[in-house]
Amino acid sequence: MLLLILKRIGLGLITLFIVSLITFVGVEVLPGDACTTYLEREAYGAALDACIKRLGLDVPAYERYLDWASNVVRGDFGYSLSGEMPINEVLGPRVKNSLVLASVSILIGIPLAIVLGIITALWRDKLPDIMISTITIFSMTIPEFISATLLILIVAIWLGWLPGIVIIPSDATFYELLSNIILPVVAISMIMTAHMARMVRSSVIQVMASDYVQMAILKGVPYWKMVFRHVLPNALLPAINVVALTIAWLLGGVVVTEVVFNYPGLGRLVIESISNRDLPVVQALAIILASIYVGINLIADLMTLMLNPRLKSLQIRK
Amino acid sequence: MNEIIESVKNLSIGFNSQKGKQISILRNVSTNIKKGETVGIVGESGSGKSTLALAMMGYIKQGLFPLKGECLFKSEDLLKMSSRQLEKIRGRKIAMIPQNAGQALTPNLKIGYQIDEALKLHTDLNKRERDKKISELLNKVRLPSPETMAFRYPHELSGGQQQRVAVAMALAGKPDLLLLDEPTTGLDVTTQAHVLELLRFIAKDTGTSMIYVSHDLGAIAQVSDRIVVMYAGEIVLEGPARKILKEPIHPYTYGLLKSIPKLSLSGLPASMPGSQPQPGSINEGCSFYDRCNLATDNCKKNSPDLEHIKELDTNVRCFNYKELINQNNNLQTSITKKSNNGEGNEILKLKDVSISYAKQKFFDQLLNKISDQNPTVKDINIDIKKGETIALVGESGSGKSTILKSIAGLLKTKDGQIKFENDRILSSNLKMRNPNDLRAIQLIFQNPDESLNPNHTVEQILSQPLKLYFNLSGEELKKNIIDLLKKVRLGEFYMSRYPRQLSGGEKQRVAVARAFAAKPDIILCDEVTSALDVSVQAAVLNLLQQLKEDLGTTYVFVSHDLAVVRAISDRVAVLYQGRLCEIGPSQNVYKFPSHPYTEVLLGAVLEPDPDIKPKLVAEDIVEEKPPEKGCSFQGRCPRKIGDICNSEVPPWQIGENGNAIRCHINIEELASLQQ
């Protein structure tokens, strides 16, 4: 078991290493370097030389990689080009903002999705299922930018209950954040909850039709006891991985929502730094997002392993 | 003994078809279960026996609903009870033992918990008493070390052990009535015999009534006092077990019994034509009309009622049953087949073949070798003659399919050679074989549902090999397809059908036709009849035999069913844990002296005859790996003679009637021991 965990961690580290290589090489082989891309038309003479010097582009590529990589390992991503401030300072508030948005969405969305999924499965084809399923399918099919825009239109503009656009000072307290993020959270949760609820529903339905559930009924196990002991543990196990992917997506990928609401999270930073050709920041983001994916998937796999008796005893026996 | 505990009255159950029509799958079923009695419900797949059994617990599968009638348990109608009331009866008064215990035990809960759950629900015992009771129950179903067993998860037990746990769980509530739906189907022959023995013991010991549902008359014969025969949702015959099995007076039951291959007979069983009608397609007349050789015009127009015949204590649904009274000596006959007794050249030779599933280590992979000292299959030497049917038998895990796969080139051999025609070595890698060798060896699988592409019509399925191997097209292709269909007795109109529009037997015929399309020299048959009902199985066996006699094909026939093997094969090889135990002409393998393992297998065969009880000579423990040295059967051998069996590989001995046995016991001594 321990060996397995170590193995998985090792694999994750290797993945990260490869990602870092790819982004680094990608930046290297692009025509021009960080300075020419950044300075654009002014890329000549003294300005270019100064930039090259400042970024250390005059040393060989592998040396620069080693240098960069060893700094990253120590948690230092170097300097951004545009703001010319340490990338850590650029990233810090963004990571925090993204974390807040993600954790609030998760805290609301995932339990809601599980409850809705279970309700729709247990009352399959009855009124609760038909109602909830219609809504979930509806919110799954509307693209994010439309639902987000509609939310702004209705809640912010027509009703005027909440601000339509998020304006957060970089030192905003958690409370200030909270009132600002209600709309983005709703927009994100709609899609995420819908997807997950559908998944939980089909998983529960599948388990409900299994022989062992039929057996539990025929054994005389009361309905709710059967649901909680025989159905849910087996039905929710496959959901762990989906939850993990959703969390990873929330932390790095809610670009559209962040743009529509002007939310200063990681997703928007990706867009901004790409359009500013700020290559060091792009590199840093690639590494951070890759670590999030690797880390969360690792945790999910380990949890599945712990909770599934089949896998668990397989491991022990080996 | 005469108190009735459950009574089904005029029960019909059905569903609404997509066109909104009401279709019944159980029609007007009535029967009574008496206290302490074991009733066997038998019928082909789809005859409605599970639906009936579940209804007797007040359980109707999703999508179905009762149309008419009642299920009275102690004169209360289960079908009218609320789920609250049913919870009080299920498990406590009526308990169920499911078909596949492996799937019926909840995977995330320990065995002990699942039994405890039943105890908590149905008894007033406290924690300590319950723990004691769990041990007692596990002991009663003869599971080894009950104390540790309770802490295991279902997947940590073998199939037979899981089935025992299910029995223990059902007994927890001390039910008055036990329902068993195919409780031994899918278990190994020896395990099956052990579980049945256990059930008989429990019925006698506790006085519980049992309803035993199965398609297998052999299993039913071992446990039942009374038998109910179902056909297309109706009861067609009902009476005392011995009467039904020995003097069946309904044409369907009669045909069913004749289509079961028997150990004592060497020929092929007679087959019944046709197949059971689909629910909803029965309009008027007797539902067995299409397949019945006693049918008259009357049968086509009127449907017979279930008639009670007092002197035989039997209910029968047939106008012409009288013609079958005193016909029973015909049951013990079979169709003689032309057998191949060793003429012809050798077409396929397996020489010292070993096969390993062990994962290759990295370095071995580089050197392209397999380093497993204890491979799954080891030292197989078999020479197969042209036109012969050789059978490989053994329990699950004996390596039968593994050997087939490597002959087919799907699995690499570790050692040894496979030689085809004139001693030419066949590569064990499919990609290295030449197209003609690929054509010459064809495979038919156990489950036609998995081997036929559901999105292709029969025409497309059959045209693939014809195009691939013979480059046929247009009219000629079509003519060949029709020829093939004719060979397997299917009409031309089947060409446009999809697999889902075929019955199990028809599907397997299409699979046979596809194999023959390549005009192969050798056909490898992997459990080709195990998924089929007996009447269909007999038809497929007869078809295979006919094709072989016409075309001179060689079969390598893998099966776990010794009676089927006896019926079809010329020569038999018995395998245990991937090692050969015995090989010889089939009539000799079924005679003593036998290898101790063959003896165990033969003893465990269930015959559809209440007077032939299986002999349980060996434990049904499962071994996960073959032993490293000595005899492969040492772990279970009832005749083991001592250390020599553990340390030395036994020698081959040739008996006087030509079968070779691999055992340390002298063959004459074996013969006298087995008298």
Ligand SMILES: Nc1ncnc2c1ncn2[C@@H]1O[C@H](COP(=O)(O)OP(=O)(O)OP(=O)(O)O)[C@@H](O)[C@H]1O
């Ligand atoms: N939920 C359902 N909806 C519609 N038809 C069904 C349903 N369940 C079963 N059937 C049909 O009812 C008939 C009887 O089914 P049942 O399961 O009782 O057969 P069985 O005799 O137990 O067969 P087997 O030996 O394969 O277990 C079959 O034709 C089957 O296709």
Ligand code: SF4
């Ligand atoms: S009633 Fe007629 S068709 Fe039906 S089983 Fe009897 S003889 Fe055959």
Ligand code: SF4
């Ligand atoms: S060699 Fe020994 S263990 Fe093997 S079958 Fe013979 S007697 Fe049994």
Ligand SMILES: [Mg+2]
């Ligand atoms: Mg069934």
